[in-house]
Every structure is written in C-alpha cells, then in structure tokens.
Amino acid sequence: MVTGNNLEGERMNVLKQQKTGTKRLRGTVLRQLTLLAKMTTPKLREKWIELNGIEPPGYTRRQLQRRLSYRVQEMYYGTLDEQSNQRLGELAHTDALASASKTFKKKIAVGKVLSGTRFKRRWRGVEYEVLSVEGGFEYQGKVYRSLTAVARAITGMKRSGRDFFGLPPLSKEEIKKKGGSPSK
Secondary structure, eight states: OOOHHHHHHHHHHHHHHHHHOHHHHHHHHHHHHHHHHHOOHHHHHHHHHHHHSSOOOSOOHHHHHHHHHHHHHHHHHOOOOHHHHHHHHHHHHHOTTTTOOHHHHHHHHHTOOOTTOEEEEEETTEEEEEEEETTEEEETTEEESSHHHHHHHHHSSOOOHHHHTTOOOOOHHHHHHHTOOOOO
16 A cells, blocks of 8 residues: 555655656656556556555446556656646636536537537548538638538539538438438
8 A cells, every 4th residue: 555655755756767867757657558558457456556545446447547547647747736727627617518418418419510610631632621610611711501512612523511521420310300301
C-alpha cells in the first residue's frame, strides 16, 4: 500500500529524474504505459492499489487501463493548477454539449447536425471542407440547404450528401419525421 508520503517521495524522485533529462523521464512513462496495456485485470487491480492506496471500483479491464494511464502521467508530470481546473469547470458548465443530457445528445446524433460541425472529405485528390451553419451548410462562402446540394456542387453529379461525407443513412422513421418518403 502506498501512502501520501510514499507518493510524495516518488514525485521527488521523478523531479530528480527530470533534472537528468526529459528523454529518460518520457521513457519511464512510456514504459509504464506499455506495461499497463499488457497487464491482466488482477494485475491492474494490484497496480491501482499501489498507485492510489485504495481498492479499485468495479471497473472493466479497459477502464482500469485508462484510469491508471492517466494516474501514471499525473504522477510524473503533475496536475493542472486550481485556476485551470476552475476555468475548465466554467467552460463545461456553459458549453451546451458538455452539459447536455444523454437523450438530448442522442436526438442531435440521430438526424440533425449541430451548427459549427465541420465535414472534411478528400475527393479526387482534393480536400473539401464544409461547415454546418444555421439554415444549411457553408461551402466556399455559399450556404447550401443540404449536404446533398454540397456534394452535387463538388462532384457535379447527384449523390447523397450523407453518403458522400460518411454519415450513416437516415432510418425510415427519421425520413418520415423530415417529411420525406422512404425509397425502399
């Protein structure tokens, strides 16, 4: 079991290593992360106790790996200062997507695209970028009503905008909600 004093002592050792070179430190962190990726769930649980001093929650193997990877980096590189943490909290509180409920996010993902979403597509060696704006999609300074119209402007032929930009097709229910009729 690691106590707070041991963690602080380990942090001091890390700071000494930093003085000897960041390559050595980076290698140590990368080595730890590589070892975590190869560990079994029981070994990850042991590592959790070693680094945190308490029993781990009922996480899956992947969750344990992610949390421990974060913890290893946090121990070596340090954490954000209080002012940065407060600013991130403020941003998360005021950002519509960060504070949206799961059902709201699901509704957005189903049929509508949020304003500000960027679509990138490489076609015939040229990269195209389209921005979702209020009332349509902006491409080369012009606002189009649909992604299909943008795809037509780019390719010169009629084709599904959702397909062209790699979005999943709408379900029959979503098509009915939009006022169209399913083709199949």
